[in-house]
Amino acid sequence: MILAGCTLLPLLALTACGHGGADRSLPGTPHGAHGEGFRTASLTGGSRLVITTQGGVRVVGTDDDHVTVDESVLARGDGSGSTYTLDLPCDEGDDRARENCGGMPLVRVPSGLTLTVRARNAGIDVSEVRGALSLSTVNGDVTVQDSGAKSARQHLMTRNGSVRATGLKGFGVDAGTVNGDVDLQCATSPGTLDGVTRNGSVRVTLPSDAPAYATDARTVNGRSTLNVPVAKVSDHTHRLTLRTVNGDTEARRG
Numbered sequence: 001m002i003l004a005g006c007t008l009l010p011l012l013a014l015t016a017c018g019h020g021g022a023d024r025s026l027p028g029t030p031h032g033a034h035g036e037g038f039r040t041a042s043l044t045g046g047s048r049l050v051i052t053t054q055g056g057v058r059v060v061g062t063d064d065d066h067v068t069v070d071e072s073v074l075a076r077g078d079g080s081g082s083t084y085t086l087d088l089p090c091d092e093g094d095d096r097a098r099e100n101c102g103g104m105p106l107v108r109v110p111s112g113l114t115l116t117v118r119a120r121n122a123g124i125d126v127s128e129v130r131g132a133l134s135l136s137t138v139n140g141d142v143t144v145q146d147s148g149a150k151s152a153r154q155h156l157m158t159r160n161g162s163v164r165a166t167g168l169k170g171f172g173v174d175a176g177t178v179n180g181d182v183d184l185q186c187a188t189s190p191g192t193l194d195g196v197t198r199n200g201s202v203r204v205t206l207p208s209d210a211p212a213y214a215t216d217a218r219t220v221n222g223r224s225t226l227n228v229p230v231a232k233v234s235d236h237t238h239r240l241t242l243r244t245v246n247g248d249t250e251a252r253r254g
Helices: 095-100
Strands: 040-043 048-053 057-062 066-069 076-080 083-088 106-110 114-118 124-127 133-136 142-145 153-157 163-168 172-176 182-186 192-196 202-206 214-218 224-227 239-243 249-253
Touching (some): 048 057, 114 124, 153 163, 172 182, 182 192, 202 239, 239 249
Parallel strands (some): 114 133, 172 192, 202 249
Antiparallel strands (some): 040 066, 066 106
């Protein structure tokens, strides 16, 4: 159905369908104080946002239904169906792109969406995003605060950096690095949790009422400390796997 040149999409509302003096630019088309680049897109519940960058990024969940970036940040957006991709390009010759090159530009997103971030040479910092998370970077930390959902699986990975989470929710958690720590404080009791590093420690804090877990905690040069109820190995309902080579492994109730 076509109305006034606007195509109505059920899962991705484009800002081109504004009225009166409202913004009439499509996400990713020229717009903004600097004359070009993405400024905002509207995403409905259940949508998936993919952020790609050659640097890092800070992502904050809000009660709004829009994805937004500051005017000082160069970004490009593209979407089809229920998936929207936001690219933060790195161009040393563009003043607006310099912050993307190893920096941490801020992106505000609807709190309930599914979030994927692929970064490089800087960290990923996510807070107040209440959905499934898939966060990966190289040469930077992955930091999560008060995010995730009890019914979703969380994937947190880096290399040459640490993974740190507080208030993390999920029915399953995969967290890993090579050179760094894995430190997870869980707000819910995941069915499975895998924490793996090589040069660093793995520490997991579960809720105070966490059930018994079948636990496999191993280290070569370090010690293992377990302060959670122990389930039978055959019990696959709740499972902890903690692995490192040079460092400690620890699991406890909060």
